[in-house]
Amino acid sequence: MGPCHSDLHYMLPAGARLAEVPGLVARGAYVVVHAPRLHGRTTWLRGLSAGLAESGAWAVVRASCRPKRGASEGAPAERALLEEITQAAVEQLPAELRPPPWPPSYDVRFAGVVLSAWARACPRPLVLLLDDVDLLPREARASLLVQLRATYEARPRAAPWSVVLSGSEEVRAAAVELLDPGAVTALRLPDFTAAQVAALCAEHTEETGQPFQNEAVAHIAAISGGHPWVVNVLAREIVEKLRPPLRQPITAAHVLAAAERLRGAWI
Numbered sequence: 001m002g003p004c005h006s007d008l009h010y011m012l013p014a015g016a017r018l019a020e021v022p023g024l025v026a027r028g029a030y031v032v033v034h035a036p037r038l039h040g041r042t043t044w045l046r047g048l049s050a051g052l053a054e055s056g057a058w059a060v061v062r063a064s065c066r067p068k069r070g071a072s073e074g075a076p077a078e079r080a081l082l083e084e085i086t087q088a089a090v091e092q093l094p095a096e097l098r099p100p101p102w103p104p105s106y107d108v109r110f111a112g113v114v115l116s117a118w119a120r121a122c123p124r125p126l127v128l129l130l131d132d133v134d135l136l137p138r139e140a141r142a143s144l145l146v147q148l149r150a151t152y153e154a155r156p157r158a159a160p161w162s163v164v165l166s167g168s169e170e171v172r173a174a175a176v177e178l179l180d181p182g183a184v185t186a187l188r189l190p191d192f193t194a195a196q197v198a199a200l201c202a203e204h205t206e207e208t209g210q211p212f213q214n215e216a217v218a219h220i221a222a223i224s225g226g227h228p229w230v231v232n233v234l235a236r237e238i239v240e241k242l243r244p245p246l247r248q249p250i251t252a253a254h255v256l257a258a259a260e261r262l263r264g265a266w267i
Contacts, residue, residue, distance in 0.1 A: 012196055015051065017044055017189060024185055025052060025127055025162040028155060030148065032165045034172040035189035038229035041166045044189060045131050048164065049092075052127060058161065059097040059122050062129040063088040065136040065167075077140035078111050085128070097122055112147030116158045125161035134167035141171075145178035152183050191226030194218065200231065201250075204239060210246045219255040234258055 015022075017040075024031050035041055049062040063085045067077055082102075089098045099118035119126045133141060151159035165171060172186045192200075197220055201212040212220075224230035237258035238244070244254055 012192075012199060013047060015047075016196060016199075018187055021048060021164065021187070022051060025058075025164065028125075028161050030152070030163045030165075030175075030179055030184045032167070032172050032175040032184060032186045033189050034167060034169050034186065036168070038227075039189055039191075040228040041189055042131055045129055045164070045166050049129050052129075053092075057124065058127040059093055059124040060127045060129065061085060061089045061092055062131065064131045065141075066132045067135060067137065077137045078143055081136065081140065081144070082111055082114055097124060111144060112151045112159075115147075115160055116151055116154065119154075119156060119160060120158050125156035126159075127162045127164075128160045129164045129166070131166045133165045133171045141174060142178060145175060149179045149183070152180060192221070192224075192228055192231055193226060194221040197221040197224070197226070197231055201235070204235070208246055210239075210244075210248070210250060212250045213252065215252040216250050216255050219252045223255065223259050233262065237262055 018033065021031060021033070033041065033044070045062060049060055052058060053060045063081075065081055065084075067080060086099055086102075099114070100121050102114050102117070115126070115128070136144070148160075148163060153159075155161050165175060175184050176186060194217070198212075198217045201217050201220070205211045220231060220234055224234055234255065238250055238254050241261070242254055242258055244250060
């Protein structure tokens with residue numbers, strides 16, 4: 001389904017999940033946020049990025065580690081990541097906060113040097129948000145983590161002040177192993193609570209006037225287990241496929257019918 005957009009989808013604010021992360025960033029922590037696929041990691045990271053950037057205290061850049069087509073293990077992947085970060089900085093930062101040019105012949109085994117040079121030149125502390133770190137080839141991922149550890153004590157003058165790494169459980173394990181245990185905080189992006197499911201349903205009600213009965217909300221929360229993707233798919237099946245008339249409330253029967261339709265489609 002891809003990340004959600006506030007102008008197209010019902011969404012929870014980033015602070016509703018892992019509200020402690022901005023405080024960790026302010027203290028200069030290196031944070032690993034892990035969760036299974038389709039758990040809303042990218043959507044959450046975008047919200048975090050926007051909130052941090054609004055403060056004006058840091059140079060905040062969010063970049064994806066998803067490899068481009070044709071990328072391979074080792075140095076080429078690390079070079080591609082640096083290029084992705086540089087392009088993200090061009091798109092997200094004013095000129096005075098962007099990284100200085102680096103030579104085309106630069107030895108990409110030392111990406112930490114590029115980040116250090118950027119931190120030295122940047123008038124604000126650098127905050128780097130890296131998404132899909134689990135998709136970075138293992139050798140390049142290990143190299144990046146080792147270099148972040150090597151430069152950690154130099155922050156903020158000559159290293160990113162804070163780094164947030166978003167990925168799978170594998171990323172958490174690698175970060176705990178290769179970063180300084182005292183420097184990294186590992187957090188799991190939580191499932192939606194029943195109250196958060198109700199808040200999303202209330203957004204539909206506010207826009208359309210069609211309420212969800214309490215029992216219907218409870219069924220959505222129970223059937224989905226709070227998994228964000230399942231919550232959204234189930235609600236979309238109700239309002240877009242079953243399409244009960246807006247003058248009628250959405251009931252538990254609607255939820256059960258939608259769940260049965262989805263089971264039939266997935267089996």
